[in-house]
Amino acid sequence: MAHRETNGSKLFITVLCMVAACSAVPINDLLDRASQRSDMLHSLSTTLTKDLSNHVPPVGWTMMPRPPLCHTSSLQTPNDKEQALQLSESDLMSLARSLLQAWQDPLVDLSNSANSLLHPSQSSISNKIRELQEHSKSLGDGLDILSGKMGPAAQAISSLPYRGSNDIGEDNISKLTNFHFLLSCFRRDSHKIDSFLKVLRCRAAKVQPEMC
Amino acid sequence: MWRDLGLAVLVLLSAAVESNSTSPPGKPVLLSCRSPEKETFTCWWEPGSDGGLPTTYRLYYERERLEGVHECPDYWSAGSNSCFFNKTHTLIWVDYYLTVVASNALGNATSDIFKMDVMEIMKPNVPENVTLLVVETEDSPYLHIRWEHPRNTDTESGWVTIKYELRIKQEKNNKWKEYMSGTQSHFSLYSIAPGGVYTVQVRCKLDHGSWSEWTNSTNVKVPNYVQNERSFWILVATLSAIPFMAAMCTLIVKRENVKQCVLPPVPGPKIRGVDFHLLMSGQSEDSTNALIINQNFPLIVGWKDQMEEYLIVTENDIGPPSDASHCQKRKKSLIIPAGFCSDWEIQCKSTHIQNDCAGGTKNETGNFPKNNKSLSGESLSYMEPSKLQKQQCLGQNFVNTEATDPSPLNYDNAVKPFTNSGYVDIRKHVENTQEVNVKQVDYSRVEDVNGDNVFILNNKNLAFNSSGYMDFQRQEEKLSEDYSRVKEVGSNNVVVLQIQDMSADTKNPHATGAHKMGVCTELINSEYIDTIPAPPLM
Numbered sequence: 001m002a003h004r005e006t007n008g009s010k011l012f013i014t015v016l017c018m019v020a021a022c023s024a025v026p027i028n029d030l031l032d033r034a035s036q037r038s039d040m041l042h043s044l045s046t047t048l049t050k051d052l053s054n055h056v057p058p059v060g061w062t063m064m065p066r067p068p069l070c071h072t073s074s075l076q077t078p079n080d081k082e083q084a085l086q087l088s089e090s091d092l093m094s095l096a097r098s099l100l101q102a103w104q105d106p107l108v109d110l111s112n113s114a115n116s117l118l119h120p121s122q123s124s125i126s127n128k129i130r131e132l133q134e135h136s137k138s139l140g141d142g143l144d145i146l147s148g149k150m151g152p153a154a155q156a157i158s159s160l161p162y163r164g165s166n167d168i169g170e171d172n173i174s175k176l177t178n179f180h181f182l183l184s185c186f187r188r189d190s191h192k193i194d195s196f197l198k199v200l201r202c203r204a205a206k207v208q209p210e211m212c
Numbered sequence: 213m214w215r216d217l218g219l220a221v222l223v224l225l226s227a228a229v230e231s232n233s234t235s236p237p238g239k240p241v242l243l244s245c246r247s248p249e250k251e252t253f254t255c256w257w258e259p260g261s262d263g264g265l266p267t268t269y270r271l272y273y274e275r276e277r278l279e280g281v282h283e284c285p286d287y288w289s290a291g292s293n294s295c296f297f298n299k300t301h302t303l304i305w306v307d308y309y310l311t312v313v314a315s316n317a318l319g320n321a322t323s324d325i326f327k328m329d330v331m332e333i334m335k336p337n338v339p340e341n342v343t344l345l346v347v348e349t350e351d352s353p354y355l356h357i358r359w360e361h362p363r364n365t366d367t368e369s370g371w372v373t374i375k376y377e378l379r380i381k382q383e384k385n386n387k388w389k390e391y392m393s394g395t396q397s398h399f400s401l402y403s404i405a406p407g408g409v410y411t412v413q414v415r416c417k418l419d420h421g422s423w424s425e426w427t428n429s430t431n432v433k434v435p436n437y438v439q440n441e442r443s444f445w446i447l448v449a450t451l452s453a454i455p456f457m458a459a460m461c462t463l464i465v466k467r468e469n470v471k472q473c474v475l476p477p478v479p480g481p482k483i484r485g486v487d488f489h490l491l492m493s494g495q496s497e498d499s500t501n502a503l504i505i506n507q508n509f510p511l512i513v514g515w516k517d518q519m520e521e522y523l524i525v526t527e528n529d530i531g532p533p534s535d536a537s538h539c540q541k542r543k544k545s546l547i548i549p550a551g552f553c554s555d556w557e558i559q560c561k562s563t564h565i566q567n568d569c570a571g572g573t574k575n576e577t578g579n580f581p582k583n584n585k586s587l588s589g590e591s592l593s594y595m596e597p598s599k600l601q602k603q604q605c606l607g608q609n610f611v612n613t614e615a616t617d618p619s620p621l622n623y624d625n626a627v628k629p630f631t632n633s634g635y636v637d638i639r640k641h642v643e644n645t646q647e648v649n650v651k652q653v654d655y656s657r658v659e660d661v662n663g664d665n666v667f668i669l670n671n672k673n674l675a676f677n678s679s680g681y682m683d684f685q686r687q688e689e690k691l692s693e694d695y696s697r698v699k700e701v702g703s704n705n706v707v708v709l710q711i712q713d714m715s716a717d718t719k720n721p722h723a724t725g726a727h728k729m730g731v732c733t734e735l736i737n738s739e740y741i742d743t744i745p746a747p748p749l750m
Contacts, residue, residue: 085371
């Protein structure tokens with residue numbers, strides 16, 4: 001009886017400690033982790049687009065027929081340093097989360113099309129897409145926790161609906177072209193997320209200049 | 213010579229004629245654009261042929277989220293055939309569509325559209341101020357490399373993340389070794405060869421853009437330092453080797469001792485006093501002797517804890533003594549009264565001898581009635597003449613004397629086999645210088661025994677030679693209280709003494725060392741009598 005009681009009390013204390021430890025993780029640390037993950041995300045997407053463009057003949061774009069816009073282009077994001085630095089932390093966090101959220105479904109599409117892609121390095125592309133999905137998921141979870149600590153403004157997410165790729169044709173070239181287009185959109189958005197989080201990290205760690 | 217001149221002039225004229233044909237400019241080509249810090253960017257083009265006419269080049273761009281076509285804001289800051297977009301005109305994460313138009317008097321030429329996004333064209337400047345330092349520590353020196361971030365790059369707001377890479381090569385090798393430094397602007401290289409010359413180059417990149425160019429090589433020479441340390445350690449090793457060798461030699465030379473010390477021989481089982489080897493060799497007598505001796509059997513000769521001398525009284529025809537129930541205890545110890553000196557010349561001192569059978573009554577002499585007549589020393593000198601004399605008359609303490617006596621074996625001839633009842637053998641001592649005509653007149657009969665070992669002699673039987681009585685009387689006058697003559701020996705360890713009433717005046721010249729005689733009537737089963745000597749009356 002006494003043995004059981006001590007076991008129970010020990011368990012309780014352990015749980016308490018864990019909870020206390022969890023809540024005691026500082027925001028700086030969380031931000032650092034999130035930045036690292038977004039950095040990895042962006043790196044992966046960059047590599048992917050480079051791999052893809054090695055074998056896709058560059059399509060000459062013209063202004064007229066208007067080039068297609070990324071489905072996230074409706075989101076108002078800063079486009080230069082001054083604009084970005086003027087944003088509040090909550091806005092930055094909200095933007096990052098919205099962008100990330102917007103890419104959940106398209107990544108699924110990308111993953112599906114990667115399986116049937118006609119490309120010399122199709123398997124590696126397919127693997128990388130899956131990695132992208134994983135990183136994106138874990139980053140989203142981390143940002144959820146972070147935003148929870150930052151207040152309700154940070155938790156606001158703009159909805160950016162994805163209507164699917166209308167232009168995905170049946171032929172391989174158009175498939176490839178669309179694939180490439182989606183990936184480039186993703187690369188841009190991942191870069192945005194990475195930049196916003198790094199600005200946030202630098203701002204939160206003023207006492208640690210090596211963070212910037 | 214004049215003909216050569218004429219030919220040259222003709223060639224020149226024809227060339228001049230040909231150049232007169234102009235054409236519209238050739239198509240320029242946009243080469244690349246570059247943003248060094250994610251805030252501005254520059255684009256370069258390559259002009260086509262100018263068509264023989266002065267040609268102007270204009271760059272026009274369209275941009276996402278911007279209406280209209282715009283022209284390059286700055287053609288000169290970045291050099292010829294370039295367009296520099298400053299911070300105001302630079303937006304990131306938007307697509308730019310660039311074209312260059314070359315125009316001359318005859319026409320225009322437009323380049324292909326060049327689509328670009330600032331995030332794709334990031335390429336920083338080279339890092340700056342690369343410094344090398346050889347840091348000398350106690351263990352080994354290392355190379356410490358430092359540099360600074362590239363010019364104009366913002367490292368304070370977190371807008372850009374700079375990652376560095378460096379490569380090092382030794383002077384002899386031609387092979388570069390590359391190291392990632394991450395975001396740190398310093399690097400340490402360990403395990404460098406002393407005396408070598410190292411060349412270092414550094415480059416960097418922004419976010420996940422393109423790498424910058426390598427910096428110019430920076431060289432450093434590592435000084436030769438190691439020799440001192442090595443010689444020091446060699447000295448230490450040599451010095452410590454000498455005592456070590458000495459110790460080893462000692463151990464080897466003295467290995468037997470070492471073996472003895474470290475691995476002592478295990479003692480085998482051993483019985484004290486028994487020689488194991490002798491036992492094993494099968495010599496039975498020795499072994500049995502050894503076994504017997506070592507077991508400490510009480511020697512038959514050894515029971516003389518209370519007595520030094522023993523009394524042998526031989527009696528030829530006397531039957532078993534009368535019963536005396538007083539002395540119940542049988543002690544196989546011998547008490548010799550001091551007074552029993554057959555040799556009258558020897559003066560003996562008697563001491564108290566404890567009578568164990570009476571429970572340690574030392575003063576037995578007091579129990580003797582004073583009217584006991586002492587027997588003559590002669591008659592009662594029943595011990596072996598020589599030996600007992602010596603023993604009796606030695607010193608005061610009886611205890612000493614008898615201990616040295618080896619065995620009762622000496623008295624074998626004096627002791628006749630006793631019956632179980634225990635009688636006293638009284639030997640007649642014939643040293644009397646007087647008349648030898650002594651019959652068996654030396655016997656006295658103990659009439660009664662009182663209490664503890666008290667003899668009451670019977671004076672009645674005086675049917676003895678007068679000579680004996682003479683002696684007795686003589687003695688008796690003086691020593692009437694001291695001696696008693698054994699009258700009779702009864703059964704049950706009773707000696708009946710005779711009390712003499714003679715009052716002869718003859719003196720026994722020998723009766724000098726007169727003593728009282730205390731006789732304990734404890735007759736033992738064997739040949740000994742316990743007697744209690746009286747203290748001497750000196």
